[in-house]
Amino acid sequence: MTGGRVFIQHGTKGGRERIINELTENGKAAIEYAKAISGINNLIPNDHSEKQWIQKYYRITRAKGISKKECGASSHGCRHAYAQDRYEEITGFKAPCKYNSKKEFRKNAMTIAGEKWNKLNQDARQIIKAELGHGPDRDDVVSQYLGAI
Incomplete structure (x- = not known):
């Protein structure tokens, strides 16, 4: 993170570089967490396969009420x-x-x-x-x- 912006090179879908501007405090905390748990050049932790990480993601979002069934949104x-x-x-x-x-x-x-x-x-x-x-x-x-x- 520099100047309130984040440049992401590795771990994105399709490998496309991304710049995120004007992060919220929650966004900054999420990025710090991702940096702490991620693998080398990959946002998936070294101890997870891609399939395991996707399953964990959906388990967490469902637990937070983010699902079509719970709130009507995905x-x-x-x-x-x-x-x-x-x-x-x-x-x-x-x-x-x-x-x-x-x-x-x-x-x-x-x-x-x-x-x-x-x-x-x-x-x-x-x-x-x-x-x-x-x-x-x-x-x-x-x-x-x-x-x-």
Whole structure:
């Protein structure tokens, strides 16, 4: 961690490098924990196989009430929530998926940000794609998290 940002090179899905900005205190604690238990160049502890680690992950998330059965949301749904929260942090307005129509979204974005709303939208999508580990050409994926305009 440097300057409030984290650069992750090893252990990510697909091996894609990631930069995470503006970590919360819980996020910082999670990263310190991951560093303490992780293997060399891998986020899986040396004493676990990948299968064991995945099973442990789902056991912990279920125990914390993060499951479709318990709260109606999956752990992957947390990625959607993160993306939508980050979008609002970056742009100052809610993600398109939070509105009933694209027209309603554009009207709100224009009211809040004026003519620069579209540039803010594009910049936010690029940042979020990188933070979630998707390439710059994966507009389709980020639109699944945020909604299309």
